[in-house]
Amino acid sequence: MKTQLLLLALISSVFATQLQGQNRTIVNAQNSEISDNLDLRVVASIFGDSRNLNDFERQLNDPKLQISNLDLNNDGQVDYLRVIESVEKRTHLVIIQAVIDRDVYQDVASIEVEKNWINNIQIQVVGNPYFYGQNYIYEPVFFNTPLIYADFWMSNYQPYCSN
Known part of the structure; x- marks a missing residue:
């Protein structure tokens, strides 16, 4: 529940800040198979x-x-994917955004990494409903503990934001 509230608050704030911009860029899904251009299973593996x-x-x-082969603004170039992160207690929300234009970003997917009270880590890769449809969620299973987890729960950890 906390994860959903955090995600909703973050998405709302992203949309609110985008509404204040002067330039307007419209992103249209070109087909229903965006996974042809960005497969979230591959994203989870990476x-x-x-x-x-x-x-x-x-x-x-x-x-x-x-x-990635995403070109959401149809300029003929593959869109750069930036990564930003939000942390609340034991949950890390990693958001993957396509850079559409200067200071214009489109959320493509998010990765929710949560450590529960017995230190088990759960991960979900969630596609943006506009592109992937409702409830496009992938829960990867890793045979070895990913190195990135150790980075997340260090005492001096600072949330990441793309340059």
Whole structure:
């Protein structure tokens, strides 16, 4: 419940700040199969293999890996995916946003990482309902504990925000 409230508050604040901008960019889903352009199972795999969120963002945008082929603003270029994070108690919300224009971003997916009271970690990769449809949720299972988890719960941890 707390995770859903946090997600709703964060999404609301993103939309509120975007409404204040002077430039207006309209994003239209070109097809119902956005997973052809960004497969959230692959995103989850990259997340599990990353050392930290900076490494995760780098891998998402690495042209050699070709993880994303999103072009939401139809400019003929693959959109850069930035990563931002919000932390509340034992929950980390990692948001993947496509950079549409200068200071214009579109949420594409989020990764919710939550550590419960017995220190079990649950992860959900959630697609933006506009692109992926309602309830597009992927819950990966990692055979080895991802290195990125150790980074999240360090005592001096600072939430990540893309440059």
